[in-house]
Amino acid sequence: MTHFQGHTYAMKKEMFPDFVEALKKEGMVVAPKSVGSDLLYMPIDNASEVDFSRIPLDDPKMYVFPMTEKIFTLKDEKVVPLLKSMKLVLLGMRPCDVAAFQCLNRFFGDYVEENGIRDPYVMDKMDDLTIVAFNCPHPKEHCFCSAMGTGPVATSGFDLSLTDLGDNYLVETRSERGEKIIQKLFLPTASSEEMVEREEIRKRCETEMNVDFNAEGIEKKIEKTVNAVAEKYAEKCIVCGGCNFYCPTCSCYNMSDVDRGTAVERIRFWDSCMLRGFTWLAGGTFERDAIGARMKQRLMHKLSYTVVHYGTLSCTGCGRCSQVCPSYIFMEDMVRDILRGG
Amino acid sequence: MSTNPYIPHLATIKEAKELTDDTKNLRIAFDDRKIRKSWTFKPGQFVEVSAFGFGEVPISIASSPTLQGCFELAIRNSGRVTSAFHSMEAGDKIGVRGPYGNWWPYDRLLGKDVTVIAGGIGLAACSNVLRYLIDKRSDYGELQLLYGAVIPDRLVFTDEYEKWREAGVDVNITVDQRVRDWKGNVGLVTQLFNEQPAPELEKVEIPSNAAVFVCGPAVMIHFCCLDLVKLGFNTEKIYVSLEGHMKCGVGKCGHCNIGPKYVCRDGPIFSHAQVEEIEGYKKTT
Numbered sequence: 360m361t362h363f364q365g366h367t368y369a370m371k372k373e374m375f376p377d378f379v380e381a382l383k384k385e386g387m388v389v390a391p392k393s394v395g396s397d398l399l400y401m402p403i404d405n406a407s408e409v410d411f412s413r414i415p416l417d418d419p420k421m422y423v424f425p426m427t428e429k430i431f432t433l434k435d436e437k438v439v440p441l442l443k444s445m446k447l448v449l450l451g452m453r454p455c456d457v458a459a460f461q462c463l464n465r466f467f468g469d470y471v472e473e474n475g476i477r478d479p480y481v482m483d484k485m486d487d488l489t490i491v492a493f494n495c496p497h498p499k500e501h502c503f504c505s506a507m508g509t510g511p512v513a514t515s516g517f518d519l520s521l522t523d524l525g526d527n528y529l530v531e532t533r534s535e536r537g538e539k540i541i542q543k544l545f546l547p548t549a550s551s552e553e554m555v556e557r558e559e560i561r562k563r564c565e566t567e568m569n570v571d572f573n574a575e576g577i578e579k580k581i582e583k584t585v586n587a588v589a590e591k592y593a594e595k596c597i598v599c600g601g602c603n604f605y606c607p608t609c610s611c612y613n614m615s616d617v618d619r620g621t622a623v624e625r626i627r628f629w630d631s632c633m634l635r636g637f638t639w640l641a642g643g644t645f646e647r648d649a650i651g652a653r654m655k656q657r658l659m660h661k662l663s664y665t666v667v668h669y670g671t672l673s674c675t676g677c678g679r680c681s682q683v684c685p686s687y688i689f690m691e692d693m694v695r696d697i698l699r700g701g
Numbered sequence: 702m703s704t705n706p707y708i709p710h711l712a713t714i715k716e717a718k719e720l721t722d723d724t725k726n727l728r729i730a731f732d733d734r735k736i737r738k739s740w741t742f743k744p745g746q747f748v749e750v751s752a753f754g755f756g757e758v759p760i761s762i763a764s765s766p767t768l769q770g771c772f773e774l775a776i777r778n779s780g781r782v783t784s785a786f787h788s789m790e791a792g793d794k795i796g797v798r799g800p801y802g803n804w805w806p807y808d809r810l811l812g813k814d815v816t817v818i819a820g821g822i823g824l825a826a827c828s829n830v831l832r833y834l835i836d837k838r839s840d841y842g843e844l845q846l847l848y849g850a851v852i853p854d855r856l857v858f859t860d861e862y863e864k865w866r867e868a869g870v871d872v873n874i875t876v877d878q879r880v881r882d883w884k885g886n887v888g889l890v891t892q893l894f895n896e897q898p899a900p901e902l903e904k905v906e907i908p909s910n911a912a913v914f915v916c917g918p919a920v921m922i923h924f925c926c927l928d929l930v931k932l933g934f935n936t937e938k939i940y941v942s943l944e945g946h947m948k949c950g951v952g953k954c955g956h957c958n959i960g961p962k963y964v965c966r967d968g969p970i971f972s973h974a975q976v977e978e979i980e981g982y983k984k985t986t
Contacts (some may be wrong), residue, residue, distance in 0.1 A: 430707050433753050436794060440705050467953065471966070476706050476951040586985045593985075611955030614707075614948045618754040625707075625757075627948075630955070637956060638946050641758075641779040642918060646945070646959065651985040659982065660958065667961040 366538065368530040368546035369553055370521075375528070376406040379450070381540050385489045386446025389422060391415045400449070411451055411523065414499045416682060419449050419456055420607050423463060423484040427628040430480070430614065434622040441624075444483040451493040452517070454510030455502075455677035459607030460490065461516040465669040466610055480627075489536060492520035496560055498568040501678030503691040506574050509675045511564040512557070522557045529557050572695045574674075578666040581659065581697050588696045589655035595686040596650050600631030602657070602680035602690070608665075608673040611637075632656050658693060706951045709751050709796030710736055715771060717790050720857045723778045724822060725787055726763070729797065730771040741766050742800035744807060744829035745942060745970050749950045750774065751796030752785035759947040759965070762800065763825040765832035775825035775857055801950040802969045805830040805914055805940060814842040814908040818925055820890050820917025821850050824857050826942045826969075827916050835868045843908050845871040849890030849921075852876055853883045873905045890921065895928035909933070916942040926973045939973035959983060 370378060382388050390409045392401045398415045400422070429441040452460070467482055469475025495502075495511040504510030513520050518537030522529040529549055532538045603609045613630040616623055630637060633653050638646035647653045665673040674690065681689040716728040729750075731737040742748075742762055751757045758780075764773035778787045789795070807815070807830055815834060817827045834841050846865065850856045853876050866872050873893055875886035879901070888899030898904050907913065913934060915925050922941055929939050945957030945964035952966035960982035962968065962975075971979065 433796075436711065438708055438711065438796065440708050442705070471952065476953070477704070478953055479705050480707075590985050610953070612948065613954065613956075614757060616751075616754050616756045623753045625751075627707075632955065632958075640944055640946060641777070641783070644919060647983060649985065652983055655982075655985050656958075659960075664958070664961045 363532075363534050363538070365531055365533045366541075367549040367554065368532075368541060369524075369549045370528045370530050370544065370546050372526060372528060374544065374546075375409075377544060378528075379403075379406040379409070381543050382448045382450060382489070382491065385448050385536075385540060386487065388448045388450055389419070390450040391417070403450075409451060411493055414453055414495065414502070416605070416679060418605060418607050418679065419452055420459065420463065422447060422449060423460070423488065424467075424481050424610065427626055428480060430625040430627055432622050432624045442479055442483060444487045446487050446489075447484070448489040448491060450491040451521075452490055453495055453677070454492060454513035455504045455507075455675040456607050457490060457492045457513045457516045458504075458507075458509035458675045459673075459677070460485075462608045462665065462669075462671060462673045462675075463610060464516075465671075466665075470669045489540075490517040490519075491537075492517040494520060494522040494557075494561070495564050496523050498564055499678070501681040501689060501691060502568050502676065503570045503678060503694070504676035505565045505568055506570045506572050506691070506694065507672060507674055507676035508573075508575060511568070512561045522560060524553060524556050524560070527553065529553055570691070572698050574662070574672065574676075574694055574698065577672065577694065577698060578663045581663050584697045584700050585655055585658055586651075588693055589658060590651045591696070592688050592693055593649070593651035593654040595688050596633070596654060597686050598633055598635070598650060598653075599685060600633050601683045601685070602688075603631035603633055604629060605679040605683045607675060607677055607679070608661070632660070658697070662694070662697065706798070706953075707949070709749070709757075709798045712795050712797045714789055714791050714793045714795060720775060720859075721855050723855075724775055724825075724857055725778070726773055726775045726857075727786065727789070728771050728773050729795065731797065732794075737770055742772070743804035744833045745804035745826070746800035746802050747950070747965075747969060748772075748774070748797050748799035749801065749947070750786075751798075752782050752789070753794070753796060755785040756782045757796070757798075757948070758782045759801070759945075759950055761826035761829065761942065761969070763828045765829055765836055767833060767836040775822065775828075777822045799950060801965055803967070805942075805970055806912070807834060810912050811840050812842060814845070814911035815914065816845040816847065816907050816911045817914045818847045818890060818917075819915070820848075820921035820925075821855060822857065823917030823921070823942075824848055827914055828858060830914060831865070831870070835865060835870060838868060843871065843911070844869065845873070845905070845907065845911070847873045847875075847890055847893050847905060847907075849875045849877065849888075849893070849917075852878050852880050853885075854880070871905075873903075875902060889924075890917070891924050891928050894932070896931070907932070907934075911938075913939045914942075915939065926976070930973070936974040936977065937972050940970055941973060941976050942969050943971060943976070944969070
């Protein structure tokens, strides 16, 4: 994706069904779809099912890193890997989630130069994935992507992106794969006016987001202030792990065996560093016993350690953890406090 | 090695021996002849070992790589998976992934003195290097072992101490509590060498330029390192084998992450200087 020179096209909204049909040729199309009052990333057949009107709370991460996944089965004294992947198109991923997928890509890929280990369960799905981003016309409550440098317009990490310009979609390509899909639709190149319009939409969205901080360089400041911030917010935390389970970059997992009688299956499932048992040692001790220590781990991992590991922050400013927290602990408040000295 | 890091190789327990009432020594060989021949590790590394149906745990390899065709694990019964291993006998099938992690810096210490200090089952994480150094005895200077357990019955590898002494290792054993007819040292392992000696304990002089390898319970490691530093040992020459809750062994599951390090990938062996830095990341006050 990195060496491809992208192009920008304009697509009349009437053509959106044709666009979806073209995507369907690339694999199963998954897009935000309204189900009751929920907006979920679900397989769709028709363009009419796609709902871009709201920002989904639902996290597309589960399509590359499912909540539970079978790793292998042991049967008749043979270990059989259960690697499952299929061609998939994620349509309508928001810029924050596109950035999150870039984090997951680096983490589960061979990011360590020496002894790099590729996680085939996640990476095979990544390889089979086509990403169609949807740039945000408006923010929702708790959005702070502009402070994290990931949005509201996606600049990389996708095959195609859409920006809603009213009657048209502005379509950007960032990969050969994306370009090939768009070639079939014979779209005109976008005009300079349309590019200006996109820039205005970005500015409008940023203004509406109204974020009063910028996290650039936070990894250099965090060590001084993180202890006080972690302690302050840990007081309110009820340790439900919701922040981790809704985070698009959280990648920690646990593994366990299920005895099916004639076979044994090893499954892996999401885990949460906020839970006490996460660091439970055989002797009965805990590496991070206090809630504050666990809150610090979560903040440090997202705002410092991944910069050391693979070069970027791993909080994208999507605001999901803030949205779901029953104790009203908001990530944007913690980031702001860290930047301003606790 | 398979490119899928989560798939264990099948292996068979060749011998299961009780070391103490809560620790069992398993001698293990891979079923695949090719793997059995080519598989090797460095002293200090660990494997992820599966009791199928129960789960997987990280265990330090207790044997030396000089032992060929098989390897040994000393497993303490301390949870669901380890208790499954305790009910196993010779002939039972298990799964093995690895070896993982770094190793004791024995390869950088040719001609130097090495002291191993261990507590309880911690000896199983150092016995690998001790046995290796004994097999390469002429390549090293003075070798020394300081080992302590709570009670005599909890000492592991007891039938080897004489052999180690004969091989030229200064073996020093102590127990925390006097029990029955125990005639040896009574006192903490740190009291063997620190400045608060116990009355029933013969003091040991650690060669001042020795590299010191430490493994045991967290508290023991903590005080051991403090005392060594007090005696003037350089924090870069004290090495510690840390444990961590580890599910994957390859730096992905996230459990053993402390600071920017993963114990499984960047460790389990850290210099005391590194440990001091890591400890800071655990605290908030």
